[in-house]
Amino acid sequence: MGMTMTQKILAAHAGLEAVTVGQLIVAKLDMVLGNDITTPVAINEFQKAGFTQVFDKDKVSIVLDHFVPNKDIKAAEQSKQCRKFACENCISHFYDVGKMGIEHALLPEQGIVTAGDCVIGADSHTCTYGALGAFSTGVGSTDMAAGLSAGVAWFKVPSAIKFELEGKLPANCSGKDLILTIIGMIGVDGALYKSMEFTGGGVKNLSMDDRLCICNMAIEAGAKNGIFPVDEVTLSYLEGRSERQPVIYAADEDAEYERVIKIDLSEITPTVSIPHLPENTRKAEELGDVKIDQVVIGSCTNGRMEDMQAAYRVLKGRKIAEGVRCIIIPATMKIYRECIEKGYITAFIDAGAVVSTPTCGPCLGGYMGILAEGEKCIATTNRNFVGRMGHVKSEVYLASPFTAAASALTGYITYPSEELL
16 A cells, blocks of 8 residues: 555655554654744753753754743843753754744745655644645644754654645635635544645645645644645745755655545635634635734745735725724734835725734734734634633634635624725
């Protein structure tokens, strides 16, 4: 029996000719990632175990992004601990204020991860890098500590679901609408500890930003990872960017999948996930009576350049509705700078929005947009659990940048008509 793309990467990193579903393996790591919340815990475990140095200073990334610039004393102490550890171990990929970005936008942008890699990160959305044709998955801080020391991690080889994509997304939709639709179809546990592998003729019509968004939210379906084939779009993105030579793996023709789900991209419509689970999806056009207090456009899911462009297309020359707070967060300093150079920031400010330096802040209810009791927010983030963005009696609605920006203009969840674009 042949192997899926994910299984081939795991086999190669385990030094095995083949692996099978359910097999326990130990695989070599190309990158170990942590942020300002999870890294301090990993450092404590690292030191408690008596480890004295990381396995490879060039294969560790520490990104201060959740509460940076620091929001309070505790955040400052966590960042200080990360800085000290990074300095003592001469970590090559350490990103602090002025250089940092939201980790899952920053690492692909900087070429730190590439096709064929095996990556773990102490953050659940590490599955983002499957967009590049890598195996990447989130782990706990204890596993991060072990990875920092030994450069390996253990895995149970996952089974897979194949998503055959055909056609092209409508102009008012993005990868966010596609992944929300999929999560609505299969549920938040529909791919539990499975690999979501995206294939088909429609893949070529998805941009790298679309793919990064889709793989980012694989975890919201319970998946171990999401992954796309390496094609011309991938190679064009990696060219001149990747630190290492990409290694291309492809699924065997006789690879075994638990399910095959066929999706026509042209039939995708602007989609919103309503409280309090990502699987609670509705068509945006059905939610026009939901009044909102806040809009957040950003995060590791939708803070990339195409997301900023979508917001710009909707907001340029228009005004955000009275009583609506609109917060826009470019995901990296490079994206922030490009937004300035293209005039996006001026347009956002003229529309009545505020723009922040890169941070995860509002997504996890940390800072930069906490919700009060009874308030509703439409966000391009990835989770809408109870209390996710603030008060336990607040509500978060997940949507694409097109839908979020359109809603900012009306004060209600709004279908982003193509005329608006």
